[in-house]
Amino acid sequence: MSQLTRRRALGAAATALTGLVLTGFARTAGASPEAPTADTKQHEGHEGHAGHEGPQPFSETFKGRRIEGAPSHGDGHHGGYAVQIDGEELHVMQNADSTWVSVINHYETFATPRAVARAAVIELQGSELVPLA
CATH class of the missing domain: 1.20.5 (Single alpha-helices involved in coiled-coils or other helix-helix interfaces)
Known part of the structure; x- marks a missing residue:
């Protein structure tokens, strides 16, 4: 025992x-x-538009920097979405919980790629984005 x-x-x-x-x-x-289900997330704000999945494209000037984002048809490594700041690619990734992170701010999650791009512009503080080699 x-x-x-x-x-x-x-x-x-x-x-x-x-x-x-x-x-x-x-x-x-x-x-x-109050947490949206997968069904309401996918079709929120898109009534009558079947097939809309993922974040929509954007193109704007934020704090003097040109940020752009659009779905990509690459290898899926970036979550199927490409983001650029002043024409340079910002490496972004979608997490399993549908939040987004970037190489600039890897430990804070964001709801959309647009929010990731804006946070990266703020974090860069005017510095140029250097592409990953």
Whole structure:
């Protein structure tokens, strides 16, 4: 018969607590009544326009910099979307939760590629965007 030690008791308590916390997070994330479903996200603002998926193209001047974004038909590595600042590619990626990050600001997520491009312009503080080699 194994003897209960302080180490085993603490390990069991930590495991149980971790399970409870993770279960609580999963329930909280899945039970949000105001969170849009995949169906409403895909068709939000596009009634009567079947087939619209993903972010729409944009082209604007933001803080004196030209930012552009459009769906790309490349290898899908960029989430199927290309963003440029003053004609130079800004490497962007779409996360599994449909948020976006860029090489300029990799630890903060954004709702759209336009928001990523604007944040990159702010972060660059007038510096030129250097292409990834």
